[in-house]
Amino acid sequence: xxxxxxxxxxxxxxxxxxxxxxxxxxxxxxxxxxxxxxxxxxxxxxxxxxxxxxxxxxxxxxxxxxxxxxxxxxxxxxxxxxxxxxxxxxxxxxxxxxxxxxxxxxxxxxxxxxxxxxxxxxxxxxxxxxxxxxxxxxxxxxxxxxxxxxxxxxxxxxxxxxxxxxxxxxxxxxxxx
Numbered sequence: 001x002x003x004x005x006x007x008x009x010x011x012x013x014x015x016x017x018x019x020x021x022x023x024x025x026x027x028x029x030x031x032x033x034x035x036x037x038x039x040x041x042x043x044x045x046x047x048x049x050x051x052x053x054x055x056x057x058x059x060x061x062x063x064x065x066x067x068x069x070x071x072x073x074x075x076x077x078x079x080x081x082x083x084x085x086x087x088x089x090x091x092x093x094x095x096x097x098x099x100x101x102x103x104x105x106x107x108x109x110x111x112x113x114x115x116x117x118x119x120x121x122x123x124x125x126x127x128x129x130x131x132x133x134x135x136x137x138x139x140x141x142x143x144x145x146x147x148x149x150x151x152x153x154x155x156x157x158x159x160x161x162x163x164x165x166x167x168x169x170x171x172x173x174x175x176x177x
């Protein structure tokens with residue numbers, strides 16, 4: 001097991017439990033930002049830990065293994081069309097309440113921005129999406145290199161390119177509205 005995650009040798013079930021406690025929330029946020037569907041993100045993150053348990057041993061680089069598995073599960077779900085449909089709910093607001101109307105306006109703007117960000121991210125190559133989302137999640141260049149199988153010295157350049165591609169696509173998407 002990776003020393004930064006596991007510490008001294010733990011029994012397998014304890015190691016999986018520790019990994020779950022340490023990394024499930026981060027894995028969920030990564031997947032949620034990737035797919036925009038909280039239920040699907042939760043299902044995929046849980047499935048990755050089920051597969052880890054079924055594997056019977058903790059891989060040498062457990063974080064890299066978990067991200068690879070969840071990314072592949074996401075690709076499979078996307079490819080086979082098992083993505084959950086988003087259900088939009090409308091809120092009934094008293095039009096006489098300016099505070100509630102402003103709050104609803106702010107929520108609408110935030111939702112539209114999130115949807116635009118997700119749409120732009122979906123146009124980027126998978127590695128660029130992973131770099132941006134995992135870096136936003138707080139992973140170091142060293143961790144990104146290990147997780148994605150790229151040289152740590154290349155991470156900064158690749159991240160800069162991915163950021164520039166995202167910004168250009170985001171601005172272009174805004175000009176089409």
